[in-house]
Every structure is written in structure tokens, then in C-alpha cells.
Amino acid sequence: MHDTQTESRTVNRVEIVCFTVEDQDFSIEISHVLEIRGWTSTTTLPHAPDFVVGMMNLRGIVLPVVDLSLRLGFGKTEPGKRHVIIIAQIDDKIVGFLVDAVSDIITVDESEMQATPEVSSSRTQAFIRGVHSLDDKLVRAIDVREVLPQEAPLSA
Amino acid sequence: MNDLNQMFFQECDDLLEQLSSGLNDLEAGTGDAETVNSMFRAVHSMKGGAGAFGLDQMVSFAHAFENVLDDIRSNRLVVSADVVNLLLTASDHLADLVEAASQAAELPPDQGASILSDLKHVSNAANGTSGDAGQAVAEAEEPAFQPTFLALDGDLPALDEMGAPEGNGTVEIRFRASPQLFANGHDPAILFRSLEALGTLEVAADLSALAPLRDGPWSDPALSWTLTFTADDSVDEAAIREVFEFVEGLCELEISATATGPGGLPPLPAPSDMAPLSDATSADMIAAPPGDNLSTPEHPAAAVPASGAPAPASRPASSRTSTIRVDLHRVDRLINLVGELVIAEAMLRQSMDEMPSSANSGVDEAMSQLKTLSGAIQESVMAIRAQPVRSLFQRMSRIVRETAREAGKSARLVTLGDATEVDKTVTERLVEPLTHMIRNAIDHGLEIPEARRSAGKDERGTVTLEASHRSGRVVILIKDDGAGINREKVRQIAIEKGLIRPEDDLSDSDIDNLLFRPGFSTAGEISNLSGRGVGMDVVRNEIQSLGGRVSLQSVPGRGTSVTVSLPLTLAVLEGMVVKVADQSLIVPTLPLREMLQPGQAKVHTLCDGDNVLALDGEMVPIKDLGAALGFRSTPMCLGKQSLLLIEGDSGHRYALAVDGIAEQREVVIKGLEQNYQKIPGIAAATILGDGKIALIVDTDQMIAPPGQGGWVDRAWPDTTGDVHHA
Numbered sequence: 109m110h111d112t113q114t115e116s117r118t119v120n121r122v123e124i125v126c127f128t129v130e131d132q133d134f135s136i137e138i139s140h141v142l143e144i145r146g147w148t149s150t151t152t153l154p155h156a157p158d159f160v161v162g163m164m165n166l167r168g169i170v171l172p173v174v175d176l177s178l179r180l181g182f183g184k185t186e187p188g189k190r191h192v193i194i195i196a197q198i199d200d201k202i203v204g205f206l207v208d209a210v211s212d213i214i215t216v217d218e219s220e221m222q223a224t225p226e227v228s229s230s231r232t233q234a235f236i237r238g239v240h241s242l243d244d245k246l247v248r249a250i251d252v253r254e255v256l257p258q259e260a261p262l263s264a
Numbered sequence: 265m266n267d268l269n270q271m272f273f274q275e276c277d278d279l280l281e282q283l284s285s286g287l288n289d290l291e292a293g294t295g296d297a298e299t300v301n302s303m304f305r306a307v308h309s310m311k312g313g314a315g316a317f318g319l320d321q322m323v324s325f326a327h328a329f330e331n332v333l334d335d336i337r338s339n340r341l342v343v344s345a346d347v348v349n350l351l352l353t354a355s356d357h358l359a360d361l362v363e364a365a366s367q368a369a370e371l372p373p374d375q376g377a378s379i380l381s382d383l384k385h386v387s388n389a390a391n392g393t394s395g396d397a398g399q400a401v402a403e404a405e406e407p408a409f410q411p412t413f414l415a416l417d418g419d420l421p422a423l424d425e426m427g428a429p430e431g432n433g434t435v436e437i438r439f440r441a442s443p444q445l446f447a448n449g450h451d452p453a454i455l456f457r458s459l460e461a462l463g464t465l466e467v468a469a470d471l472s473a474l475a476p477l478r479d480g481p482w483s484d485p486a487l488s489w490t491l492t493f494t495a496d497d498s499v500d501e502a503a504i505r506e507v508f509e510f511v512e513g514l515c516e517l518e519i520s521a522t523a524t525g526p527g528g529l530p531p532l533p534a535p536s537d538m539a540p541l542s543d544a545t546s547a548d549m550i551a552a553p554p555g556d557n558l559s560t561p562e563h564p565a566a567a568v569p570a571s572g573a574p575a576p577a578s579r580p581a582s583s584r585t586s587t588i589r590v591d592l593h594r595v596d597r598l599i600n601l602v603g604e605l606v607i608a609e610a611m612l613r614q615s616m617d618e619m620p621s622s623a624n625s626g627v628d629e630a631m632s633q634l635k636t637l638s639g640a641i642q643e644s645v646m647a648i649r650a651q652p653v654r655s656l657f658q659r660m661s662r663i664v665r666e667t668a669r670e671a672g673k674s675a676r677l678v679t680l681g682d683a684t685e686v687d688k689t690v691t692e693r694l695v696e697p698l699t700h701m702i703r704n705a706i707d708h709g710l711e712i713p714e715a716r717r718s719a720g721k722d723e724r725g726t727v728t729l730e731a732s733h734r735s736g737r738v739v740i741l742i743k744d745d746g747a748g749i750n751r752e753k754v755r756q757i758a759i760e761k762g763l764i765r766p767e768d769d770l771s772d773s774d775i776d777n778l779l780f781r782p783g784f785s786t787a788g789e790i791s792n793l794s795g796r797g798v799g800m801d802v803v804r805n806e807i808q809s810l811g812g813r814v815s816l817q818s819v820p821g822r823g824t825s826v827t828v829s830l831p832l833t834l835a836v837l838e839g840m841v842v843k844v845a846d847q848s849l850i851v852p853t854l855p856l857r858e859m860l861q862p863g864q865a866k867v868h869t870l871c872d873g874d875n876v877l878a879l880d881g882e883m884v885p886i887k888d889l890g891a892a893l894g895f896r897s898t899p900m901c902l903g904k905q906s907l908l909l910i911e912g913d914s915g916h917r918y919a920l921a922v923d924g925i926a927e928q929r930e931v932v933i934k935g936l937e938q939n940y941q942k943i944p945g946i947a948a949a950t951i952l953g954d955g956k957i958a959l960i961v962d963t964d965q966m967i968a969p970p971g972q973g974g975w976v977d978r979a980w981p982d983t984t985g986d987v988h989h990a
Binding site for chain 1: 607894895938
């Protein structure tokens, strides 16, 4: 039984991009990541949720930038030159995630991911898919679809 | 095969359009012989293509259709209103057949049966035969059948004998291919084989014209064939000609009835000897390279090779095809890239401007050249997508016919300016709104014939569809000469549906605009045509999503006209760059009527900080753009702001207060919905010269017209509640 598990594990190896927000470690799957860019100023959007920093111009593509710190409940980021934007493709949308720094790209075993502990915050439950334990770090896997601004029903 | 299929259906669309335009000319009485010819050709080509794809339903229908057209062409049938109507119905049905075939479906056979029998009836009547007697008469005519030599001038042969069954007679067919036939990839052997499927065939090749190999020229085929053909039952001459349909004009074809058996030519037992025949033809082709040392063929040259073959030059086929079909995605990609190019050029120019002026003047010159070029490229690329609205309008003539028939009214469609070019996406997305408006015009607008007569109008109502270019926009006008809007009734219904309050004081135009409210429908009962309650508001939404505007004018007793104004292209917009709360925003120039500098305007404050602008004796509400978009909570001091006077869709005016006006420029529209979502009050975004993004203001959403309180909720949904769900 142990053997079969090992076999299935080898199939589940995925590469993740690790980044930090407020000194905490998070990750998203590399398959979502298109590129990583330094901070560029964005255009503020009216009537947008506060965690949507604004729209940025990526070589002619207009895309929204999400402040992950604020989205995850750490407080608003005052973006500066040291901040980076992870450009990610989620389904047919391209969005930018504003984070403090990208730390590593590592290969992990998807089946070794631990479930999100049962904490009270529904936000935690929704946004964190699970946790990878790496050495002394806990790397939280973000559910990219959940952290996106949700489509508001526009037509009454 | 799939590609071929698609090509055929694309061609069918073109041919149907050609047919339809011919029919319109006929209907208007402006058709001439060439009109009928071109219609005939269109139907005939469709028949040919349909035959190749085995679409039997279409073939037989097109065949009957073509016969009627041929009767008209040869003056056996007078074009009366009834005939035109029949042709119109037939062309509609043919379009249905094409549509069904393109979806690999077949229409239920009874659907076109009556049209088909009408066509046959008309055709028979024109030929002095009646439907049932047709066969007998045709057979009686058979002895009088004369061999006809086909005129190969690209026009189609007279098909008088189409309906006449040949019976079991034996015919002799002389066939000589032109060089063009081989160049087009046809193979006589294949033709002969398909002929053989229809009866018993004996083939004899005539090698007499074959020159000795060393004599050349080898590019001209010298072979001709004599075919002795005994047809099976129910195979007539038309069927024989059909075999040669695809090589029409590429060969000499002579069909003559013969009582004698195979002539003096060496007969080749048909089936098994087909292969050698094929070899002979290919050998003829392969012999084209010069081969001087080859031995002389058995038959010395009796005549100069190809003396009888039509000269290839007499068929200038290439001059006709000046268009190519390109996948729309490729064009769109090109358009996007050019859009980027223009932005990149603007960015470059901007950084050049920031450099010290000591920079090389040669660079300046090159930059201005680059600007001109990129502008020209952008324009030409946009022009690729521009298409005349003709095909769109022609689709509408069918809607008019069908709707009028169902509604028991008499109506005709007049189209004006159908050469006006519009972006392809726009024409495609206009189909539904236009259909709806045309149906409305006939169903609600036009009166029944009796009422029209008593009102002193022509019994036949007229719906006019007019397209024109007006100040960089495309304006499409849908006009009927009906009764106009019954405002009392509209008002009543609006009150019943709770759209307005009984005490609301509405102007005529306010009432007319009620028609655009969601869920409004004046039809007493839901008819098949309109009145599903999704009428004009859907139309308005669709037009607005194209960046267009709809307005409606109505004169009681004289009719209603709906004006649709659309941008020429969906990709570029003329806008005013304004500053609000340190942000650059774009206000479209189109609804902009006037600009007032700070201090110029007479501003009055009513209560609660509501300001109005006194302008030409009218009080215009002022809206602070920064506050409206939530960039700041309190409006800025009006004394320092510039005012933009905006006139909305329905004619309502308001002034937009902005912090500053920068410049007027053309901007490339970038949708926000692709990567984000709709933002209330914002139409789209664009990229400015410095690479920064500027939002384009949706001026129509900025203010709700009075008396239509419902719009406020629609335009400004409370999104925050949903967005902060976590």
C-alpha cells in the first residue's frame, strides 16, 4: 500500500512559485504564472473593491492588480519599487497580484499538501487551498480563483 | 473536405446576395437582361456546387428555380408582380436550404414543395405545357430536336430542352477539351465515367489532330472524343449536360441524336477500357515537355493542333477575382497589433519630446514620418473590416416580406445608401436589433390596408432603411409611414406596468422613450412577431454595447423613425482627456456639446449642494465626475472646475464637472471586461501616450433622466456588497 502511494505521488509533483506577503509565505502553481514584474503605477478604478489596486498596462493588455496583502487581511500595501506583481492567467482572465517579494520556485508533491486547518475565518477557508510544510516554513497555497474580485451581478 | 464545404457555403452566401440584389432590381423594375443573367448564373452555380456535395434537395429546387429564370431570360415568361413574388419566396427557400445544408440538416420535404410546384407550374406554363401533359408534349417534341452547338462564350447554354426527357434514344456526343480544361484539373476520363453511370457508353478517341511529337507545340491538347451513349430510363439530355456542367466553357460539346449505332470509329467496349483512355489523356498532358527525339506517333498530323480549341485568352477568368477570403481572426490580430504599434509610437514620441531639444533633427523628421505611416497603416487595417451594409439590408427585405405576410399587411422595403461601409462586427451584431425594429415597424407601425386606404395613404406600407456616414459615424435610419406612436396608449401601459406614476408629467419624447424601457410591450396579445416584451430595450442595449445610440421620432399619422448612430469602428474613439482627482479620464467627444472654463459658467446652488448650470435659459444639472466615480467624497469647489456639457441619448443634458481639460485625441479602446468586469460609469479603458491607462467615461450612465427613476438603480448597482463578500 505504501508503494502504490509513492507511485501516485510522483505523478502529482507540481512546481509552485513561493512569495511573501507581510513576511508570510504563500504560493501559487507555476502553471498560472505568466511573468513577474516590478511595480508599475496603476490607474485607480472607481467603484472597485479596495483590494483592487487599479488597472495596469502590460504591453497593451489592460489588467487589474489585486493587493494580496489586503485581500488576505494583512492590511493595505503601500507599493514601492521593491514590490513585485505576479502576472497570472486564471481561466481566460489575466490579473496581477501585488506581493512583497517572490522567494523561490520549488517542486512539491500535491498529495502531501495538508488541508487548511479548521480555523474560524471563512476567508481563510476560502482563500487557502492547503499548506505545504517545507523545512521550517509553512507555505500556504492560494486559491487563485477565490481571491479574484468576484463578478458582481450588474443587471438588476 | 471540410474546407471545401465551408468554401461552398461562403460562396452560396455571396451568390444568394447576388440573387437577392437582382430580385430587388426586378421588383423595382430596374432590372435588365443582365440582371436576369446574373441571377441565373447565381442559382446555376449553387446548383452545381450542391450537386458536387450531393445536396439533392437543393439541386432539384435550384433546378426548378433556374428553369423559371431561364424562361424569363429567353422572354418566354413576362415578369409580373406574381412572378417576382414567387422568385422572392423561392430565393428565401433557397437560402433556407443552404442554411440547413450548412448545418448538415435537411428541411422537411413538404416545406418547399408548394414553392417547387409553383415554380414548375410557372415554367411549364411559359413553355406552353401544363404540368401533367409536360411529359407527353415533350416527347412529342422530341423528333424536332435539333443538335445544338454550344456557344462557349462563358455564358450558359440555353437550356430549353431541360425538361424534355430523352427516353432511351442513343445520342452521339462529340467532346473536345480546351487547354484550360486540363489546366483546371479536369480529366475527361472521369467525366466519361460519370456519364457511363447513366447508361451504356462507348468511347472513341479521335487522334487525327495529334501532331508528330517532334512538331509541337505540346501545350495544346489535340485529342477529341466521340461518345456513343445509350441512356437508361429517365435520363434526358439535361442529365447528360449536367455531367459536363463543370467543364462548361472549357470544352466543345456537341450532342446529337443518332439512330445509327457506333459509327466507323473503332468502338471501345465501354467499362473495362476506361483505364487506357485515361492513360491516353494523361499521356497527352505529359507529352507537354519538349521531346524532340521521340518517335512520330502513328497518326500523322492531319491538322494544326488545337486549331479548333477555343483560345484561352478569350476567357479572362483572372480579372474577375479581385478579392480573397481571410480568416477574421487574422485580421483582428493584425488590427490589435497595429493598435499597439500606434501606442508604442506615441510613447516613443512622448519620450522624444522629453529629451533635450538639441537632439538630432533627423530623428524628428523620422519620427513624424513614422507617425504618418502608423496612422495610415491603422486606417488601412480598419478598412479591411469595413463592409457595405448591403447584405445586411438584403437580409431585412426577407424579414419585411415574412412579417408583412404574417401580419396580414402589405409592405415594401426601400433601402438607401446600401453601399455605406461599416465594420463587419457592427453589421453582424446589427442583424438582431434591425430585425426587431423592422418587425416592430410593420407589426406596430404600419396600419392594416383598409385603415391606410381610409387615411388616404397607399395601401402598401413603406419601410425605409437608410444608411449614411455623418461626421465620422454611421447613421442607420429605420422609417415607416405608419400611424406613429399612440402616445396615450403608451402612457397608459407604462402606468399599468408601474414604469411611471400617473402624475408624472412627460413630454412627447419622454413617452416615446418609454418604449425602450425593459418589459414594455404595447401589443395587446403576444403575437408571433413582436410583443414578447423584450423589444426595444434589447435593441437599445445591443446598440449601446456597440458604442451606438438609438433615438426615436414619431409623428402621429405620419409614421415613426428610429435613428441608430454607430461608430465607424469599434476600436478607436475620439475623446477629450480630462483630469479628475489626479487621474486622467477620457470623455467621448460624441455627446459633448460645449466646454466651459472655470468662471465662465453661471452656476446656481439649489439645496443639498445640488448645483445647476444656467444655460440658454435652461437649468442643466451639474455632476461632479470625481465624486460620481467615488474618487473623492465631496465635490470640489465648482469655481475651479471646468464644465463639459453632455447631451445624452434621449436628449437629456447635464454638465460634467472636471478638474481640468488636457487635450482632445483619438484613443484605442481596450475592454475592461476581458480581464476584469464591468464598471458602472466606465465604458472601457485606453492607454495614453505615456503608457498609463485612462478610463473612458460612459456618459449615458452618468445621469438618470427625470421621470425614469428605475434607471438609477440599473446604472449604479450596489456592487460593493457583493464584492466584499469575504
